[in-house]
Amino acid sequence: MSTGGAEDTAADTDTGRQAWLRTVAADVARLDRSSSAERAADILRRSITEGALPPGAQLSEVELTEVLEVSRNTLREAFRLLTHEGLLVYKLHRGVFVPELDEHDVIDLYRLRRVLEVDVVRGLADRDPELPGGRLEPLHDDVEAAEAAASADRWPAVGTANMRFHQHLIGLADSARMDAMTGRLLAELRLLFHVIATPRELHEPYIARNRGLFELLEARKYEQAAADLHQYLLDSEQGILTAFRDKGLRPPATT
Amino acid sequence: MSTGGAEDTAADTDTGRQAWLRTVAADVARLDRSSSAERAADILRRSITEGALPPGAQLSEVELTEVLEVSRNTLREAFRLLTHEGLLVYKLHRGVFVPELDEHDVIDLYRLRRVLEVDVVRGLADRDPELPGGRLEPLHDDVEAAEAAASADRWPAVGTANMRFHQHLIGLADSARMDAMTGRLLAELRLLFHVIATPRELHEPYIARNRGLFELLEARKYEQAAADLHQYLLDSEQGILTAFRDKGLRPPATT
DNA sequence: CTTGCAGGATTGTTCAACAATCCCTACGCT
């Protein structure tokens, strides 16, 4: 999130110096981060959500300590982080694995998404006056990002943009706990996408629907938006469920 | 928590044996527990939720390693556990503290409670036929436990029973993620109770209301129950907020 | 009154080691 790009080298004016201080502060904030453990967690999170680590894969400790160049203890803290995000599961004395979600999880996840997101949209009506103007800006950006990615045939990027759309939608509620929950829910959902063979059919229909949703919100037709969103999520759930069954779900092996 | 609706895997056992296996599995799961870290976390969790560690208190590492008889690394893993439950907060390079929630948190927590609990009750109508008979049993037990504790003037115990009532209420939805979220929400809520001077006024009104709610559920008047619950939670929120303001929130502390 | 700087205390992180547990294989028994 770079603000105005300030590549001024010799400018020592007051305003220039303040801008410099702000960039430094941003850098510090980014590097601070409780450091090693969270940095390792970031890398692992990306590997998982981008599919490099498929569901069911085991994460060996010694192997990852070498790759990530962190101690085993620090790595375990990173594991704990991701465990509580739902991106990893611990099996006692056996190690950590990327979880394999099944249809029951899909239903569970979508039930929560419907409850939270629809409620957020409905709740917007009650506080419409106090909503600042640029509040819908991030949603608009996400819609355009999805459309751009679609034109470039980058369907995973479309999925990412669509997810950010929903994250930003929840963000309208100004609820830290809802934000955190949604982050976890969407991370788990991303886990499911990797068992889908055709990401295009999965994501394409929702580009236009996201734009429609955005326009409804912009027009302050909140009740209509809520109803649309409800059906939207039902359809999305069905899409994933059918793709899941076509793909030939692996029945519970030994667990 | 399983609904017994498991797939017909193998018909070589009857229901009696399955029940026995489940009790053993529960025992094993309780004793196993990934051990040290989670055991330490359990002790700390109880100390926090029962008020031994008041909001704002700092948890020294060396001090607790001696008391809990675990290594510093293990203790830190326990800290991480509790951090992600919202019962502890990390301040970088300064240590872990019991969080001090404010009115904004109360509003946030109750907003989520309303969304989740009301939706669960409403959702019961759709699957009324498939609900087994004894499903409301735990709720009934909690109601009676609260009434018994009230007769004995044990108001903190009343609060505990009331909370279990709500946890069991959410449990009716058979959603593992809702259960987990509710556990976190109620734990945070308990944090708030300790700044309230008079637990009696806080908990007493809701004993009868819980019983009323239970009876509505038993009579399958789900829509009415949902409406009651909504108002119930609004009232409870107001009670905490006013108690909070009367108590005179103390921002400055020791500086 | 503010500023700057040591000192001590606490946290962040790493390392190496040992104990406990699981998986797999090979052995012995009926």
Added chain:
DNA sequence: AGCGTAGGGATTGTTGAACAATCCTGCAAG
């Protein structure tokens, strides 16, 4: 041969000590 069982090897769980980085406190100087 089939089956239960013991052993070996690998991996995880936990510990303790050590060092670096950071914060807080108190004191001295301007």
